[in-house]
Amino acid sequence: MSVITHSPYHQRLIRKLDAISVLGAEDRDVLATLPLNIRSIPENSDIVSRGDRPSSCCLILEGFTCRYNILASGQRQIFSFHVPGDIPDLQSLHIEVMDHSLGALTPCRVAFIPHVAIDELLHTRPRIARAFWRETLIDAAIFREWLASVGRRTAYQSVAHLICEIYVQLLAVGLADGLNFELPITQEELGDALGLSAVHINRVLQELKVARVIASNRRQIVIIDWERLKAAGDFDPGYLHLRHDEL
């Protein structure tokens, strides 16, 4: 066991990496020495934009973020949602130019970590290198699952699936309270994630409520019947490759 105290911000990162990969106590201690350049980001602004050439990665500390692109038609496609502990632009380590943007859906606190600091860890700590690579691979697995939702599932199934996914991810980093969690995302944003209109998201959410699978008011979701929600969304958490089964 380590005797070093880790800042709550570093804890976020360590907890997330622990959820997906095997680290030693020493790895955790080294992670806790990463320089964090902390900043507040206002709601609805970009943290990193398409075309940028970042020289640091962005660790989310508080708030909800998403990665997205705007198409020629002006429509938005959201590729992923991110919760505290995630490093949504880890790829910028090896891909110089951003091909999409990272935006804050709520007011956020984020920590920028210089590439050079991460590179240093990659060379000296093989398990950390593995954990980071693995995080980007799980990222890709999530994209594949979204592709299946958008391409082949009905609206009802996709919405159920997405709620399952976000819930399990929040659970993995300790940000869900039993079967309740905060989902500070508008119906418009859910639609942009699933390739649906906000109007249709609204109708599907109502169906889920009428069926007494979930309840929600404000930005709170309550899962009433987890088994039926999973079944409705054809959800199998295997693709998240978590080390511990979260339900």
Next chain:
Amino acid sequence: MSVITHSPYHQRLIRKLDAISVLGAEDRDVLATLPLNIRSIPENSDIVSRGDRPSSCCLILEGFTCRYNILASGQRQIFSFHVPGDIPDLQSLHIEVMDHSLGALTPCRVAFIPHVAIDELLHTRPRIARAFWRETLIDAAIFREWLASVGRRTAYQSVAHLICEIYVQLLAVGLADGLNFELPITQEELGDALGLSAVHINRVLQELKVARVIASNRRQIVIIDWERLKAAGDFDPGYLHLRHDEL
């Protein structure tokens, strides 16, 4: 310049990595020593299946492959197409259990490379490690772009976009002949990739032919008007992160 001769099979891999990443002559020589366990794969059979725990990666030497999943409804979603030089299951290095399958769309020749051999390279050759990681990151970028197609583009746009993508990838590894290329993929498979029905793919392809943007017969595609094809698909090759602009 290296004086070592590389087998044509190793060349495939080297050419691909060269297209996306910077390697030194020594890196190329080391890559050429990778043990390749070569096998023929019949059409329409799995090379790796969902649930497998591979101990080698699969380098495509000849033929077309795809990654896919079958959903609860029995429908298939194809996540990516792969051409010679690709290692579609590189992720299995760090993700033990396959969450999707890799199938041969045509008869294929593939080379299995033991994980241990690749791991060895990752530890000794930083540029190769970077190239492989980068390949998986570009993979993810391609998933994002497909997500945008399936989620937000019209059928006409998505089909045009996919043709652009495959063409540029073939060009990058020297497998396109001017504006012509082999596309040994059925309309059913195109549909499963784009979340559309085969019937609709057929109609859209006819539209593209009537507009004299492409021509095709058998499994050959001819791009008649590259600029209009790109425009129709809202295609910008940036997300492929190729080192050299292929058009």
Next chain:
DNA sequence: CGTGTTATTGACCAACATCAAACTTAGTGG
């Protein structure tokens, strides 16, 4: 209290799916 954003509802519409049949092509065996 306004004011702007988000959610909700209803009427109508379009893109694409489904189904079924005919047609083409490629491959196979005699």
Next chain:
DNA sequence: CCACTAAGTTTGATGTTGGTCAATAACACG
């Protein structure tokens, strides 16, 4: 070389999911 077959493509008719538009309601915030 010619039937025969299976797979893939093409076409038309019809159906459905989800989009669009527009109006109203409910909040959230200063």
